[in-house]
Amino acid sequence: MAKASRAAAAWKTYREVSKPGTPGLMTRVRAIPRLIGGVMRGEYAGMGKGKLAMMALGLVYIVSPVDIVPDFLVLIGVADDFGVFLWLMASMLGESGRYVEWERKRLIGRVEQP
Incomplete structure (x- = not known):
């Protein structure tokens, strides 16, 4: 993954997590388990x-x-780990945000039922 695309992925994740009305970072992190x-x-x-x-x-x-x-190939060896880390964080934060929204909808559905 190129440096620019990693930065773009990190920026996209930040924008998604900080968007008003969406679950915040700590809500997403606590939802992972x-x-x-x-x-x-x-x-x-x-x-x-x-x-x-995966x-x-x-x-x-x-x-x-x-x-x-x-990793002893300092720049290249650490870059591949960092790329995987960025992918993993973006994936987990995105999925956990969708999961929190799913939980909220499910909870609302339970409350509305007589």
Whole structure:
């Protein structure tokens, strides 16, 4: 992923998280465990288990000492980890925001039922 596209992805994520009327950053972060549980139990159909698995692989890649591009190649080795990190954060924050909206709609539906 080119440097410009990583910066664009980070900017897009920031704009989405800071948009008025959408769940804020900490609301999204706190929703991540519920999102994972909802996907695993099959309650939340907004995200498949395949995408969740890809995110888990991204996390493993970031923390793993084994990389496609070794970290001792300082600029290049760290850049690939950073690219995966940006993708993972953008994906998790975007998905958790949609999950929070889904929870809110579901809660409103329960309240309106007699």
